[in-house]
Amino acid sequence: MATLRKMNNQPNGAHCTRAAVYVRLARLDEARAEIAELLKKALDYTLETDKLWPYKDAAQRGRYVNDLRKFGLPE
Numbered sequence: 001m002a003t004l005r006k007m008n009n010q011p012n013g014a015h016c017t018r019a020a021v022y023v024r025l026a027r028l029d030e031a032r033a034e035i036a037e038l039l040k041k042a043l044d045y046t047l048e049t050d051k052l053w054p055y056k057d058a059a060q061r062g063r064y065v066n067d068l069r070k071f072g073l074p075e
Contacts (some may be wrong), residue, residue, distance in 0.1 A: 012023055012042050016068055023067040035072040046074050 015038035022031035038045055047065055052074070055061035069075070 012038055012045055013050070015075070018066050019071055019073075020067045023071060029070070031071045032069070035068065039072070039074075048075065 015034045019031045019034035019038075022028070022034060047069060050065070050068065057063070
């Protein structure tokens with residue numbers, strides 16, 4: 001997580017990844033903050049945008065998307 005935070009001009013996916021990790025760690029305020037930070041810099045970012053990234057395990061992908069949805073990433 002620290003490495004992702006150190007990146008200059010962080011990709012949108014880094015925020016989503018951190019948010020999902022925070023959810024799994026039960027650090028829910030931090031998950032919400034990551035989604036809020038993402039939406040400040042990418043106003044039009046949605047779950048549909050994020051679904052463009054490939055994912056091998058459909059069940060894991062489903063959990064990831066549901067976590068992002070719960071914490072504020074719009075459809």
